[in-house]
Amino acid sequence: MAAPSFPHGGEGGSRVPGEGAANANPAFTVVAEISTDVLAREALLDRVMGPMRKRKSSEKLRRGRVPSEGLAFVAKDAGGNLVGTVRLWDVRLGDNGPNTLLLGPLAVDPALKSAGIGSALMRHAVNEARRLGHGAILLVGDAPYYARFGFSAEKTAALAMPGPYERERFLALELSQGALSGASGVLAPTGRKAKPARSARAA
Numbered sequence: 001m002a003a004p005s006f007p008h009g010g011e012g013g014s015r016v017p018g019e020g021a022a023n024a025n026p027a028f029t030v031v032a033e034i035s036t037d038v039l040a041r042e043a044l045l046d047r048v049m050g051p052m053r054k055r056k057s058s059e060k061l062r063r064g065r066v067p068s069e070g071l072a073f074v075a076k077d078a079g080g081n082l083v084g085t086v087r088l089w090d091v092r093l094g095d096n097g098p099n100t101l102l103l104g105p106l107a108v109d110p111a112l113k114s115a116g117i118g119s120a121l122m123r124h125a126v127n128e129a130r131r132l133g134h135g136a137i138l139l140v141g142d143a144p145y146y147a148r149f150g151f152s153a154e155k156t157a158a159l160a161m162p163g164p165y166e167r168e169r170f171l172a173l174e175l176s177q178g179a180l181s182g183a184s185g186v187l188a189p190t191g192r193k194a195k196p197a198r199s200a201r202a203a
Contacts, residue, residue, distance in 0.1 A: 094185020
C-alpha cells in the first residue's frame with residue numbers, strides 16, 4: 001500500500017530556525033518515511049546539522065533504536081527529492097515514569113528554507129502523534145520557533161536530558177491535559193531496537 005501523502009504549498013510566515021518568509025518555492029508533499037529514504041535523509045542531516053550532530057544528548061536516546069511506530073516523516077518536492085525530515089522517538093520519563101515522545105531532528109534543505117516545509121512537517125507530526133493516542137512530545141530546540149506549535153519549557157522543569165543541554169531549550173507539548181503532571185527524572189530510551197545491518201556476505 002502506498003504511503004499517504006499530504007500536499008502543501010508555501011506557508012506565509014512559516015519558518016525553521018533561520019527561515020524567512022515564504023516565497024515561490026515548488027509545492028511539496030509530506031509522506032511517511034520508507035526504507036529507500038534512509039540515504040537521502042542522512043545526507044540531508046549531514047548538510048544541515050554538520051558532523052557533530054551525533055554527539056548531541058538527544059542522540060543518546062535515539063542511538064540503536066527505531067522511531068516510534070508511524071511517526072517518521074519526510075517532505076519531498078515535485079520531483080520526488082527528499083527535502084525535509086522529522087522523526088519522533090519513544091522515551092520514558094524517569095525510572096518509573098510514563099512513556100512519551102521525543103521529537104527530532106527536524107531538518108529542511110537549506111535551499112528551500114523559506115517554503116514552509118519545517119512548519120508542515122511539525123504540524124503533521126504533532127497531529128499524527130495526537131491521533132495515535134500519545135500524551136505529550138518533548139524536544140530540544142529554539143523556544144521562539146517551537147512556541148508556534150504550542151511547545152514551552154513550563155512542563156520540563158523537573159525533567160532532564162541524559163547529557164549536556166541548554167535548559168531553556170528543553171520544551172514540551174501536552175497532547176492530552178495533565179500528561180506531564182508530576183513527571184520528573186532523566187529521559188530514557190524505550191523504543192524498539194534497530195536490527196543490525198546485514199553485511200553483503202551475510203545477505
